[in-house]
Amino acid sequence: xxxxxxxxxxxxxTNAYHPQALYQGRSTNEQEQMRRCADLLEQELLRCGFEVKxxxxxxxxxxxxxxxxxxxxxxxxxHTNGFDGTVAGTRVHCYPSEGSRKIGKLIQDRIAPLSPGTxxxxxxxxxxxELKATRMPAVLxxxxxxxxxxxxxxxxxxxxxxxxxxxxxxxxxxxxAYVAAPEEKPTTGPESPLDGVSFxxxxxxxxxxIREWExx
Ligand SMILES: [Zn+2]
Numbered sequence: 493x494x495x496x497x498x499x500x501x502x503x504x505x506t507n508a509y510h511p512q513a514l515y516q517g518r519s520t521n522e523q524e525q526m527r528r529c530a531d532l533l534e535q536e537l538l539r540c541g542f543e544v545k546x547x548x549x550x551x552x553x554x555x556x557x558x559x560x561x562x563x564x565x566x567x568x569x570x571h572t573n574g575f576d577g578t579v580a581g582t583r584v585h586c587y588p589s590e591g592s593r594k595i596g597k598l599i600q601d602r603i604a605p606l607s608p609g610t611x612x613x614x615x616x617x618x619x620x621x622e623l624k625a626t627r628m629p630a631v632l633x634x635x636x637x638x639x640x641x642x643x644x645x646x647x648x649x650x651x652x653x654x655x656x657x658x659x660x661x662x663x664x665x666x667x668x669a670y671v672a673a674p675e676e677k678p679t680t681g682p683e684s685p686l687d688g689v690s691f692x693x694x695x696x697x698x699x700x701x702i703r704e705w706e707x708x
Pocket of ligand 1: 502507522570571572573
């Protein structure tokens with residue numbers, strides 16, 4: 493039976509990313525980016541054989557209720573952080589339980605080296621509702637600080653990698669083999685092996701070249 497993963501991306505669109513960090517040429521917010529993250533992570537986890545509940549509705553109370561009712565094996569609340577614009581780095585929050593610490597450290601160890609900021613640590617918390625009210629191991633990664641320009645742009649530009657690394661951490665947690673996305677075929681370069689090769693065609697008569705063509 494497949495392991496069940498509940499995803500709870502930030503529900504507030506009022507958490508603005510740094511105004512100069514652009515997504516598709518415009519400013520963005522935590523809800524939009526964490527929904528992107530949840531969609532990418534869902535694809536990663538489905539490919540690796542997990543069942544996924546991608547909860548992009550309601551608030552954390554609705555989601556904890558549904559995650560518990562569904563019987564999730566792991567609950568991941570997806571977030572980015574905010575402070576005063578000067579702080580950056582990855583901080584994964586976990587509950588002080590064996591399973592939550594384990595998944596927390598796996599995600600922290602994969603994302604922290606990638607994020608530009610260095611103010612990072614695994615944070616044990618008993619106060620966060622999604623960590624304490626969930627019946628299964630739960631984790632709340634703050635992948636980076638969205639009010640820091642460099643880190644906000646990194647978050648936007650690297651969401652595929654963030655989702656892939658998080659999926660690898662989930663695979664490690666359950667002892668499941670990670671299945672990489674199929675490589676995309678290159679869209680540039682020669683259409684056929686003979687492209688870029690030219691031929692010289694010669695018509696001979698009596699050992700003499702009577703006509704010549706150049707074929708590209
Ligand atoms: Zn958040």
